């Protein structure tokens with residue numbers, strides 16, 4: 273595989289591609305073979321077998337993903353949650369403690385608060401904006417600090433540079449879920465994070481047709497995570513590898529368009545009298561705008577907003593829209609709309625949701641690649657009809 277060190281748009285297309293091309297195939301062929309004829313391997317993890325994540329489809333993707341975020345290497349997994357759970361299980365053991373940013377993706381929140389304690393791993397949450405409060409939560413057995421680049425569903429962008437510094441000063445492994453930003457808008461390892469995780473289900477694949485995850489980092493940590501993954505079995509099938517590989521090639525054109533479109537929609541909503549608050553890191557009114565402006569190359573395609581009224585008004589607004597599909601998930605070419613209290617964050621207690629500011633009338637939108645004017649027109653009509 274050729275090492276490509278061009279700009280990211282070029283690396284999306286060319287990094288990790290087989291060299292020379294396999295029988296001249298321009299598109300990476302699918303190696304749908306569970307096992308491969310024995311060669312020279314001496315180590316269990318090097319046996320060529322789909323569960324061991326080392327088919328040609330895996331190898332090409334690993335190199336492409338590592339190249340995008342300047343990692344030494346990468347591993348793809350069966351879902352974003354497989355990446356998150358496997359990483360945390362590889363880095364933490366019974367008796368350890370993790371610090372995590374409050375207001376994470378609901379699945380991650382539940383893993384940390386419900387599953388890790390069953391294994392003897394304790395946790396504390398930290399406010400990503402308030403660095404003075406972190407030291408108090410630190411324990412002798414704290415091993416990992418876990419954050420998201422842009423949080424779900426409030427789109428917070430924490431003081432990430434201070435998180436890195438805090439991790440380094442206290443010997444913690446820093447892990448960041450970079451799903452919402454994608455490598456186009458943020459490359460965590462270049463700023464000093466140890467591990468970057470993606471739900472590739474979202475922007476990296478971009479077409480709402482697979483679930484997949486990825487972990488990017490240094491050789492030692494990724495080897496440890498890979499060995500854990502090989503035992504837990506959360507491998508990505510070669511056909512899904514192929515779809516992800518194909519999706520990644522168009523990430524730059526999709527993401528840049530979605531960055532622009534979401535900013536326009538956020539501006540439109542912020543000036544509408546029926547919208548109480550818009551959460552979008554590209555807006556100057558957003559509490560994380562300063563950090564976002566310094567760290568990110570774009571503010572992403574996700575936004576959320578609080579509508580005036582109640583949960584029922586929010587549901588009526590969603591029903592009034594024609595263009596977005598009412599569905600959880602995000603990062604695809606179709607605009608999706610959802611009310612997090614009933615979907616992504618339904619597993620969280622009402623009191624936790626209230627404490628974190630996830631209102632019942634909060635609506636989350638994943639902006640697709642449709643014409644921005646059509647989305648704005650649809651929202652205008654849906655608000656007018658309330």
Ligand code: PLP
Pocket residue numbers: 351352353354377379420424449451452470471472473483484485601
């Ligand atoms: N991380 C974030 C920020 C997410 O929004 C999600 C899913 O919505 C996940 C991780 C989990 O990804 P997956 O559904 O691919 O397991």
